[in-house]
Amino acid sequence: KAGVTQTPRYLIKTRGQQVTLSCSPISGHRSVSWYQQTPGQGLQFLFEYFSETQRNKGNFPGRFSGRQFSNSRSEMNVSTLELGDSALYLCASSRGISYEQYFGPGTRLTVT
Amino acid sequence: GDSVTQMEGPVTLSEEAFLTINCTYTATGYPSLFWYVQYPGEGLQLLLKATKADDKGSNKGFEATYRKETTSFHLEKGSVQVSDSAVYFCALSLPMNRDDKIIFGKGTRLHILP
Numbered sequence: 001k002a003g004v005t006q007t008p009r010y011l012i013k014t015r016g017q018q019v020t021l022s023c024s025p026i027s028g029h030r031s032v033s034w035y036q037q038t039p040g041q042g043l044q045f046l047f048e049y050f051s052e053t054q055r056n057k058g059n060f061p062g063r064f065s066g067r068q069f070s071n072s073r074s075e076m077n078v079s080t081l082e083l084g085d086s087a088l089y090l091c092a093s094s095r096g097i098s099y100e101q102y103f104g105p106g107t108r109l110t111v112t
Numbered sequence: 113g114d115s116v117t118q119m120e121g122p123v124t125l126s127e128e129a130f131l132t133i134n135c136t137y138t139a140t141g142y143p144s145l146f147w148y149v150q151y152p153g154e155g156l157q158l159l160l161k162a163t164k165a166d167d168k169g170s171n172k173g174f175e176a177t178y179r180k181e182t183t184s185f186h187l188e189k190g191s192v193q194v195s196d197s198a199v200y201f202c203a204l205s206l207p208m209n210r211d212d213k214i215i216f217g218k219g220t221r222l223h224i225l226p
């Protein structure tokens with residue numbers, strides 16, 4: 001079956017702008033999790049959605065938000081971008097967060 | 113709180129060397145344990161997993177044994193190849209009704225020299 005897809009793959013934005021990233025999970029998976037990966041902080045959990053409800057949230061400011069649609073596709077939004085938001089944003093889908101995660105290739109966001 | 117600690121990298125080895133990447137965990141309850149691998153320019157892929165004490169996960173020549181007494185899940189491979197160069201993440205998951213969680217270690221970068 002098709003894997004997790006993320007769009008766009010690369011994005012360049014300016015400080016103060018906002019951005020929306022998209023994730024399509026594996027068919028049948030109802031859990032979608034988002035992670036931020038940077039060289040300094042490593043892999044950090046942003047949030048998890050299950051059946052359109054946010055079930056878990058990491059330690060990120062309110063500028064980071066997300067949602068999940070009825071078809072399990074998910075979007076995350078970052079408002080008022082800062083230079084420190086430059087990172088690889090990974091989406092993972094699973095049957096539930098405690099099950100094995102299937103990751104997409106990521107969206108590389110660069111904030112200038 | 114619950115956490116995963118893995119050895120800092122980078123780890124540099126010659127081809128055909130023996131590999132060990134240490135991983136220890138702290139958790140309440142009975143976690144499942146995972147190793148994920150991230151090749152350059154890609155997302156993470158599940159490498160192997162173990163769901164209970166003394167289970168051994170294995171895949172592509174890699175092995176890890178769930179040791180409850182030492183709270184460890186060390187990754188080993190008998191003979192590494194250049195193609196094993198990647199970042200390796202140890203992780204645990206805890207199903208806790210509505211508060212399921214998964215926790216990743218910081219990752220260990222592995223360089224294999226030909």
